[in-house]
Amino acid sequence: MNNFRHLHAPVDGYVFVVTYGRSGSTLTQNLLNAIPGFVIRGENGNLTQFLGRAIDIVANDDMYRWRREDLAKPREERRPYLRPILGKPFDPWAGAERVDPDAFALGLMDLFVKQVLRPPKHCRVAGFKEIRFHEDPDFFSTHMDILRTLFPKARILFQRRNLEDVARSGWWRDHPREHVLSTLGLANRMFEAYANDHPDSCHIIDYEGLVSDIGHVRALHAFLGEPMDEPAVRAILARSLNH
Structure with a gap:
């Protein structure tokens, strides 16, 4: 832990808001930041995602993985391809066998916390919201796994909104309606599938619930294990709706 002190600094962990644009996620960000x-x-x-891609390559690419696996084996038990070159300076991937995938992954995320999230001293729960997770569907589950396993006490909030309303909002109006509904419909299905597979660390938020039912906000606080300051919540909701 001492080697990754920035990653472990928020003593109560991390919260990530996973969504798409025009879902009302800035409202959720404001509600979360009202929690002491x-x-x-x-x-x-x-x-x-870019850091996660690098982490995934080091952990799972054959050129790294085979070398790590064979390094501890007797020469005669190594893959024929690697027998004459493993550990030699003329190996095209020389040194790849020495890369520790866990230390690499934790080091990258420790740097991300230090230089990007930059939590202040009073912070006990850090995190961020992002609207681009769904843009690489093939990597989505791996990306979520990386967030959930590398960040201590990580919780993921998946936010949805009525897609017809999204399609009429902001920049989405400039895209064909069917494309928006298809793209974001897939995002919603990915969110739901991942949340269903990891119910202890994932929670689904519906924008319509946030703005119409204080019980929806109360359920969010209950999932996070945090008391709800109802006057503060109502003030944020009123300000958001007026805006």
């Missing part, structure tokens, strides 16, 4: 000790940042250009 929570510091939930805004979007960051999906940086954890």
Whole structure:
């Protein structure tokens, strides 16, 4: 832990808001930041996906994995391809066998917390919201796994909104309606599937519930294990709806 002190600094863990644009996620960000000790940042250009891709390559690419696996084996038990070159300076992937995938992954995320999230001293729960997770469906589950396992006490909030309303909002109006409904419909299905597979660490938020039913907000606080300051919540909701 001492080697990754920035990652472990928020003593009560992390919260990530996973959604798409025009879902009302800034309202959720504001509600979370009203909880004492929570510091939930805004979007960051999906940086954890790029870091996650690097983490996944080091952990699972054959050129890394085979070398790690064979390093401890007697020469005669190694893959024929690697027998004459493993550990040699003329190996095209020289040194790959020495890369520790766990230390690499934790080091990247420790740097992300230090330089991007930059939680202040009073922060006990850090995190961010991002609207671009769904743009790479093939990597989505792996990305969620990386967030959930590398960040201590991580919880993921998946936010949805009525897709017809989304399609008429903001920049989505400039896209064909059917494309928006198809793309974001897939996002909702990915959110639901992952949340169903990991109910202890994932929670689904519906924008319509947030703005119409204080019980929906209370359920969010209950999932997080945090008391709800109802006057503060109602003030945030009123401000958001007026805006």
